[in-house]
Amino acid sequence: MSNQSFAPASDTSLRRYEHLYIDGEWVKPLDGELIESIDPATGKPWAIAPMGGPQDIDRAVAAARQAFNGPWRRMPGHERAALLRRFADLFSAAIPELAVIESRDNGNLVREHRASLTAQVQWYQWFASLADKAQGTTIPIDDSVHAFTTRVPIGVVGAIIPWNAPLLATCLKIGAALAAGCAVVVKPAEQTPVSALELARLMHEAGIPPGVFNVVPGFGRTAGAHLVKHPDVNKISFTGASQTAKHMVRDGAENLKRFTFELGGKAPHIIFADADLDNAINAATASAWRLTGQSCALGSRVLVERPIYDRVVDAFRTRAKSVRVGLPSVDTNHMGPQAHEEQLRKTLSYIEFGKQDGAELITGGSRVLTPALAPGYFVEPTVFAGVTNRMRIARDEIFGPVASLIPFDGEDEAVAIANDTPYGLTAGLWTRDVGRAHRVSNRIEAGMVWVNTYSFLRWSTPYGGFKVSGWGRENGIHALDPYLETRTTVISTSGQFPNLYT
Ligand code: ADP
Numbered sequence: 179m180s181n182q183s184f185a186p187a188s189d190t191s192l193r194r195y196e197h198l199y200i201d202g203e204w205v206k207p208l209d210g211e212l213i214e215s216i217d218p219a220t221g222k223p224w225a226i227a228p229m230g231g232p233q234d235i236d237r238a239v240a241a242a243r244q245a246f247n248g249p250w251r252r253m254p255g256h257e258r259a260a261l262l263r264r265f266a267d268l269f270s271a272a273i274p275e276l277a278v279i280e281s282r283d284n285g286n287l288v289r290e291h292r293a294s295l296t297a298q299v300q301w302y303q304w305f306a307s308l309a310d311k312a313q314g315t316t317i318p319i320d321d322s323v324h325a326f327t328t329r330v331p332i333g334v335v336g337a338i339i340p341w342n343a344p345l346l347a348t349c350l351k352i353g354a355a356l357a358a359g360c361a362v363v364v365k366p367a368e369q370t371p372v373s374a375l376e377l378a379r380l381m382h383e384a385g386i387p388p389g390v391f392n393v394v395p396g397f398g399r400t401a402g403a404h405l406v407k408h409p410d411v412n413k414i415s416f417t418g419a420s421q422t423a424k425h426m427v428r429d430g431a432e433n434l435k436r437f438t439f440e441l442g443g444k445a446p447h448i449i450f451a452d453a454d455l456d457n458a459i460n461a462a463t464a465s466a467w468r469l470t471g472q473s474c475a476l477g478s479r480v481l482v483e484r485p486i487y488d489r490v491v492d493a494f495r496t497r498a499k500s501v502r503v504g505l506p507s508v509d510t511n512h513m514g515p516q517a518h519e520e521q522l523r524k525t526l527s528y529i530e531f532g533k534q535d536g537a538e539l540i541t542g543g544s545r546v547l548t549p550a551l552a553p554g555y556f557v558e559p560t561v562f563a564g565v566t567n568r569m570r571i572a573r574d575e576i577f578g579p580v581a582s583l584i585p586f587d588g589e590d591e592a593v594a595i596a597n598d599t600p601y602g603l604t605a606g607l608w609t610r611d612v613g614r615a616h617r618v619s620n621r622i623e624a625g626m627v628w629v630n631t632y633s634f635l636r637w638s639t640p641y642g643g644f645k646v647s648g649w650g651r652e653n654g655i656h657a658l659d660p661y662l663e664t665r666t667t668v669i670s671t672s673g674q675f676p677n678l679y680t
Contacts, residue, residue: 192226195372209234212226235363243334262353301350305354325669335414337415351415361391366393368397449486452610495540495561503557543560
């Protein structure tokens with residue numbers, strides 16, 4: 179059982195988390211501190227959370243190493259799978275509470291968190307089902323040798339988590355890493371430290387052995403960087419900003435650490451004139467504003483073929499008026515606040531850049547300052563028309579509810595604009611022409627292309643980026659690969675070895 183001490187769960191009292199989870203125990207930070215975690219819907223603290231420092235990371239890595247070298251790496255895959263399934267059941271039962279906690283930390287709608295958490299149960303089940311399938315191969319050579327490969331867990335994994343979808347990002351990493359037989363140290367983002375501690379409570383209850391799963395919330399530049407530099411960490415799995423990943427590669431160079439990166443995006447959402455326009459508008463407006471724009475996969479650049487450009491601009495203007503911005507706890511609302519104050523400022527500054535660079539602000543563009551919402555970090559759904567791909571709003575990842583509508587003429591120009599970005603995570607395209615669907619999707623430089631749909635993501639679909647959007651893939655039948663090394667063993671059937679020096 180957890181020894182976390184909770185204040186009464188009313189909106190006016192702070193929920194207290196004072197302990198890190200290391201080696202199966204709840205411990206106070208050695209060289210960290212306690213901080214207030216801010217609810218972005220109110221701008222006020224809702225929880226006290228511990229931030230670990232480098233010494234805490236050292237303790238967690240040592241515990242993970244010991245656990246990895248203990249029974250965990252040798253535990254049969256089906257037994258690890260059973261533990262993960264037990265965890266998935268506990269996780270499933272905790273969804274209502276986890277959805278509220280996650281929403282208090284990052285501001286996304288409770289309703290959307292519930293849906294995501296329900297899918298995450300399937301994700302954990304998927305990883306569990308892969309735990310006993312890390313098969314090697316037999317390599318046919320000749321009678322003199324028997325050669326085969328064995329897949330072995332990579333060791334201690336650091337999972338560094340962003341604030342925009344903390345539990346989902348954690349699920350994708352720890353589900354695969356634990357199924358593979360690795361031990362993990364999770365470092366959630368400083369803005370959203372709480373939900374990973376709740377996961378630790380459930381891991382403990384599920385019977386995951388001490389040291390196999392550790393949680394040390396902390397700041398990126400101290401705890402995070404220390405985890406990346408740590409010589410006893412074999413691999414870092416990171417979701418976050420591309421710029422941060424570049425630091426990590428430098429920090430991990432000393433022991434040639436392995437990395438899996440799921441990074442930023444500036445997805446093109448291409449609408450051809452022959453598209454089913456009603457559905458295309460539904461998808462393009464949803465992907466512009468869902469999650470308050472705070473997902474690297476969303477279609478922030480809407481590329482529209484010129485004959486239908488004005489109609490699409492009008493449709494965006496009209497649809498923006500029906501977006502209900504409000505408290506994330508109210509299920510009928512469509513859009514919550516930005517996750518933290520710095521993100522609010524970033525979004526508002528990009529809206530200014532859009533105006534300065536000559537884009538036409540069609541609707542929105544301001545912080546929401548109604549009495550009920552003014553203390554929170556709410557922004558109106560925003561639409562810019564007349565955008566060119568050179569403008570800052572089209573080049574940089576904003577992470578706010580800002581749609582940039584860019585006109586184009588024909589397939590070649592659509593592809594050229596779509597690929598004219600350092601990013602390559604996701605893309606969408608709408609057309610009724612099946613030949614065009616194949617031609618264009620085949621030319622898009624992105625790890626995921628959606629045709630006549632958007633944001634479709636499953637545990638079984640490999641996910642990750644081209645270019646600066648990432649390294650490696652999460653999910654899919656090969657989801658455990660990033661957490662496994664391949665050992666090739668060659669055994670001579672004769673044991674004869676000639677003397678070369680006669
Ligand atoms: P954002 O800029 O959107 O906050 P980041 O990529 O900076 O995204 O943060 C995502 C995660 O990376 C957080 O857990 C953060 O603490 C961590 N982080 C940030 N900088 C570093 C760093 N230099 N080394 C390790 N982790 C870091």
